[in-house]
Amino acid sequence: MSTRPQCGGAPVWGMIANMWSNGGDVGVAGVTRLARRLGAGVAVLSLLAGCGNGQSPTEAARLAEARRVEAQQTAKTPDVVDALFLGSGPLIPRDGSTDCPLQGFWSGYPRGTAVRIRVSSRVPGAAQAGIEGAASALAEATAGALTVIIEVTPEFDPQPGVNEVTVAEVALPRAAGCASDAGCVQYRFAGRGLLMGARVVAPRGRSVGAYVHDAVGHGVLGLCHIDARLIGGAGNSLMSAGSGVPPGSGAPSLTGLDLEAIRAVYASGVNPGAGRSAFLAARLVNLQAGQLPRSP
Numbered sequence: 001m002s003t004r005p006q007c008g009g010a011p012v013w014g015m016i017a018n019m020w021s022n023g024g025d026v027g028v029a030g031v032t033r034l035a036r037r038l039g040a041g042v043a044v045l046s047l048l049a050g051c052g053n054g055q056s057p058t059e060a061a062r063l064a065e066a067r068r069v070e071a072q073q074t075a076k077t078p079d080v081v082d083a084l085f086l087g088s089g090p091l092i093p094r095d096g097s098t099d100c101p102l103q104g105f106w107s108g109y110p111r112g113t114a115v116r117i118r119v120s121s122r123v124p125g126a127a128q129a130g131i132e133g134a135a136s137a138l139a140e141a142t143a144g145a146l147t148v149i150i151e152v153t154p155e156f157d158p159q160p161g162v163n164e165v166t167v168a169e170v171a172l173p174r175a176a177g178c179a180s181d182a183g184c185v186q187y188r189f190a191g192r193g194l195l196m197g198a199r200v201v202a203p204r205g206r207s208v209g210a211y212v213h214d215a216v217g218h219g220v221l222g223l224c225h226i227d228a229r230l231i232g233g234a235g236n237s238l239m240s241a242g243s244g245v246p247p248g249s250g251a252p253s254l255t256g257l258d259l260e261a262i263r264a265v266y267a268s269g270v271n272p273g274a275g276r277s278a279f280l281a282a283r284l285v286n287l288q289a290g291q292l293p294r295s296p
């Protein structure tokens with residue numbers, strides 16, 4: 001798709017065509033729903049792009065109104081996508097600690113992957129339920145690109161196989177290979193940005209939200225952190241972090257803000273492993289100051 005601003009309906013149909021070719025098992029109802037959502041999104045984009053130089057006074061007023069409404073919103077989806085999927089843009093934690101699996105690239109499992117989460121039976125039941133609850137939203141949010149299977153294993157410290165995320169609770173995370181006893185996520189890649197597995201090592205007494213943050217946010221989705229203050233509070237994202245907000249003290253599950261960003265990315269033609277230029281070309285993120293649009 002062209003990176004130039006376009007008017008009219010052409011981009012809508014281009015994106016729908018992309019969806020058809022990507023989402024093999026998206027049902028007709030699902031496509032209609034997605035098309036409606038995308039249609040609305042593109043209409044807003046067209047407005048913001050200031051279609052046509054010969055704007056009528058009505059159009060100009062409508063554009064001004066759209067900008068005003070946009071400015072009132074705490075966090076815009078393109079900026080949320082930028083922070084969560086690439087670790088860049090205006091919403092990354094002010095301390096610069098994005099905690100991405102791979103900075104600047106979308107880290108994720110290839111479309112069509114069934115990701116298995118294997119949770120040690122030592123992990124508290126509430127955390128197991130939290131992980132399962134967040135994971136259950138992903139089939140819809142990724143338009144079927146990811147399916148997640150959860151199983152509880154009696155192993156104390158399960159090791160991830162291909163397309164597996166393991167979750168363990170241990171007394172001393174350093175002894176399990178983490179840099180500190182706060183715990184860690186260890187990633188395995190099949191290529192640049194292509195996740196192959198992740199091992200979550202958690203200390204005892206960890207909150208449900210911290211488990212879900214590591215297992216689903218980092219481990220399954222490959223997400224980075226977002227600044228809690230810049231999105232109106234830690235409760236607005238599973239991936240909230242930043243000064244005074246320890247990672248995992250945000251929302252206990254994926255929020256509406258998170259899910260909108262996930263839906264936008266998976267509904268696009270962009271694939272895991274892509275860099276920011278591909279996100280820009282697909283209009284998933286905004287141009288940054290001083291940056292020129294170019295083809296991926």
Ligand SMILES: [Zn+2]
Nearest residue numbers: 099213218247
């Ligand atoms: Zn984190």
